Amino acid sequence: MGTTFILVKEYCAQSTVDEGFIRSLYEEGLIKLTLQADEWYIHEEDLEALERFRQWHYDLHINVEGIDAMRHLIGKIRSMQTEIKLLKSRLRLHEEGW
Template sequence: MQTALIAVTQYCSIHEIETDFINSLADEGLIAITVVEGDRFISEEQLQDLELYTRWYSEMGINTAGIEVIKHLLDKIRHMQMEIVSLRERLHLYEAF
């Protein structure tokens, strides 16, 4: 199955942001940019994360380094929440005995 691609210039035009912001996100490893025939694209699968990063940048004034830190912390929280659920399930198993 082929993934839909969105042109970086089109995304930036719609969201009224600079292409440098997208380049910075790519440099930080937060998104991946696909180059096709010299044009830069973002996969549709990354769009949800990219829109979140764009809101943080545009509405809250958070730079790409800050976005990277926030993403890392949110990932860590999600991991810990999954671990808590797993531990609760194990606890209920032991409580049943």
């Protein structure tokens, strides 16, 4: 099964997003773009993240560097939440053993 691509120009026209913002996200490594026949395409798998980044940027006025920091911190929080669940489970097993 191949990757589906969305033309950057079409995405920007439909979502009223500046192409420069998309390019900045790509340059920061936050999304993947593919160049084919002199046209840039967004990977479909990045659309969910792109929509989140769009909201942060346009609704909350967060710049691309801030978006990268938030993405990193949210990833750490999710990892810590998973670890907390695991530790709670292990603690419960330990307490039941007493």
